[in-house]
Amino acid sequence: MSRARSYAAARKERAADIDRWLTDLFRAATAQPYGREGRGVAPGRGTPDRFDERGAATHAGGGVALVAVGSLGRGELAPGSDLDLVLLHDGRDDIARIADRIWYPIWDSGVGLDHSVRTPDEAAKVAREDLKAVLGLIQARHIAGDAELTRAVREVVLAEWRAEARHRLAELREAADKRAESSGELAFLLEPDLMDSRGGLRDVQAMQAVAAAWVASAPGPRVREAYELLLDIRHALHLVTARGTDRLVLQEQDAVAAALGLLDAEALMRRVAEAGRTIAHAVDGTWRTVDRLLHGPAPRGRRPLADGVVEHGGEVVLARGVNPRNDPVLVLRAAAAAAEAGLPLSPAAVATLAAQSPPMPVPWPAEARDALVALLGAGRAAVQVWEELDQAGVIVRLIPDWERVRHRPQRNPVHRYTVDRHLIETAAGAASFTREVSRPDLLLLAALLHDIGKGWPGDHSATGEIVARDIGARMGLPPADVEVLATVVRHHLLLPETATRRDLDDPVTIKRVADAVGSREVLELLAALAVADGHATGPAAWNSWKAGLVADLVRRVRSVLSGTPPPPAPTLSPEQAALARHGGGAVRVVGGQVTVVAPDRPGLLWRAAGVLAAHRLVVRSASAASAGSTAVIEFSVVPEYGSPPDPATLEADLRLVLAGRLDIEQRLARRTRSLRPPRVPVAPPRVTIVDDASSTATVVEVRAHDRPGLLWRIGRAFGECGLDVRAARVETLGAEAVDVFYVVDRAGRPLVDEAQRAQVRERVLAALR
C-alpha cells in the first residue's frame, strides 16, 4: 500500500506560528507600566496601552506564564483544533487584565479557545479533581513568560500523578471504558470518531499518561506510527470540512482519501481499521499492566477450564505440557472456554496457537464444530475472543472465505459496522435466541455467515448461499444441515423485506414465504436471525415498528407450515437387544461410548448420568430405551479436561450406584461447589410439553445451556414429580442442550392433568436454575 500523505510538517509549522503569535500577545499583555511594584494599584491608572519592551521582560520573568495544553501542548495542532491555554500566575492582582488582553484577540481571530487562569495551588487542586485537567497539565508546554512557574507547576502535578497513580489510573481506565462504550471501536465503525473511539487518538494519549506515571512503558514505534496516521487523517478531515470535527462520516471519506493521496474511501477505511486495531491491542496491554498495579499480582492458581486449557491470573492460557502441534481443535476449544468464562485469551497463548496449530482437517471433526458453536453461543464475550484470534490470523486459516469480509467497509447508511464485525455481532446477538429455535447450532452458524456473500460481487444473499454451503461442508455438517444453513443464508432478508413491502393480508404473500422457507424449523431460524441481524446493523435498521411487522408475518406463515414432530422414542438395535436379553448389570466403556444395560427402574437414566458427571465426563448425547424389563442407555461422552477416567472405576461406581450403595448427590454437590459460576450471561432455559407427539408417553422438551450434571438434574426433577423416563434423546449442540424426554406417571400413563403438567414444567425449570 502506498503511504498516505503526511501533514506532520504542516502541524509543526502551525504550532510554531501559533506559539509566536501567542508570545507576542503575551508580551503586549504584560507590558504594563505597573506590575510587581505596582501591586495594589487600581487598574486603569497609568497608561496601559503604552508598549514597554523592558517592562514586559521584567514582568515576564516575574510570576506569570502562558502554557499550552491539549493538542497545542503536544505540538499536534490540526487546522480545526481549539487552543487550550492556561495562564499561570502567582497571585497578581492585575491578572484579569492580562488575561483579557490575551483572550480577546484570540476570540476576535475566530480560533476556538479553551482557557483558564490559575495560581500554582489552584492548578494543583484542579489537577487533583479533574481528570481532563490533569491529563492536560502533565503534557503542558511552556509558551511565554515565567518558565520557572510552568516548570514548578508541571513538577508538582507530575509528582502527585505518580504518587496517586493507583487511584488516578483507575479513574483513567474507567473514563476510557466509558468513552469506548459510547464511541464504539475505531476499527469496526463505518463512521468512527478518530479521537474518542476505542483504538483512537485518545487511547494513545491515555497510554502516554500511564507512562508518565511510570507504570508502563511509552507507546512503541508501531503505535506511534498508527497515531501519526490518525493525526494525518484528522488533519485532512479538518481541511476538507473546514471544521474541527473528529467524526469521519461517510460523505467526507472520499474527499479525505483524496487529500491524503489514497485511492478511495475503502483504502482509507482499511487503514483506519488497521491503525485502530494496532492501538486497541496496545492499549489493552497497557490496561493489563495497570490492572496488575491496581489489584496486585494475579492469583497463582491454575484452574482447568477445558481439555488443555486453564485459567491463570485472569486470563486463559494453555495447560502445561500441552502440544498445540498435534491438536488442531485446541485453538477453538481454548477460544470457547475463554468466551464461556468471560475471560480474555492470554496474548502468549494466542501467539503459540497461531504459530503452532496444524491446519484443521477438512471436514472438521465434530469437536471443532461444537467448540465454534460454543464460542459463538457465549454471546458478547465471544466478540473479544474472536477479535484476538482474527488479529493473529487464526480465523482466516479456519475459514478462508473470511478474508474477503475482513475490515470490509459498507457504503450503506443503515450499517454501523464493517462486514466482519457485523457478522460476529450478529452471532453474539443470536446467542440470546438459542431457546427460540430447535437448532441453536445452526442459528449461530447462520448468523456468523449470513452476510459472507458481501465479499463477492452480485446479490450477497445468492452468493452467500453458495459460500455458506461450502463452509458448511468444510465444517463437516451433515448434508441436511448444510442445506438448512444455506437456505437460511439465502433467505436471511426474506422476512424483513416481505413484512415491510408486501401485503400480509394477501394469502399469496404468506404462501410464497412458506414455500421459500419450507418448514417451521427454518422459519424459527430466520425469525431469530432477522432480529439479531437488525440489532447488529444499527439503530435505523431495527425498531418496534419493524419487529411488529416481522412477528405478524412469522405468525401467519407458521400457521400454514407444519412442524416436524420431536424425534421418536429410540428403539433398540439388534446388538443392544442382545445385550438386554442377558439381563442387568452390564456396563461397557469403549472410547467415548458408555453403554449401560440394567433392569429398568425409575431413575436409572439420571443416576447413570450423575455418575458420569461425577467422573468429569460431559454427556454430549444420549439415548435411552427399554426392552421389556431391561433398559439400555447409550452415552457418548468427552472428558471435561485431562485424561478420561479409568473405565474400571467408572464401571465400579456405576454398579455401586445401581445397587444403591453410593451417594451420587453428595459427590456431585461437592463438584458443583468447586466449579466457578459462569460469568457470561446465558439465555434462560425453556421447558416445553409437546402435545400430539406420542400417544403412550408425555414428551417434554428441555432447551438449556449445558453444564455438568444437567441430565442428572433434569432426571431427578422428573423423579421428584413421580415420573418415570421411558426413553430419551439428549443432544448437545455447541454449549446448548436440546433434550427430549418421554415420561409416564407411576401407572405408566401419559400426563393429562393440566395442573400436573404445569407442576412438572415448574420443577424442571427450578432444577435448571
Next chain:
Amino acid sequence: MRLITAIIKPFKLDDVKAALEQAGVKGMTVSEASGYGRQRGHTEVYRGAEYQVDLVPKVRVEVLVEEDDHEDVLDAIVKAAHTGKIGDGKVWSVPVDTVIRVRTGERGPEAL
C-alpha cells in the same frame, strides 16, 4: 404551497413512490408510523383467527407541492395506495406559508 400527508399501508410505499415520481414530485419524507382508524386496529379475519392489534404499522409519507399540482398529487397517491380493504389509510393536505431550502436559503416554490 401545500403539505400533503399520506398514511398508507407499508407495502404500498413502492407504488406510491413511483406514482409521485410520475406526478413530478421531486422529494419526500417517509417515516414509520403506527396507529388505528375506524376499525380500531382490527385487521381482517385470517385463517379463522382474528388478530387483534391495537396499533397497526403504517407508513407516513409527506410531500410539499405547489398549489396548482396538489389535486393531481392527491389523486395519484389515493390511486396508488388503494387496495379496497380496510386499513388503506388516509391522505390530507394543509396550506403552507413558508418553505426554505436549508442549503441555499431559497424560499417559496423555488425551494420545493
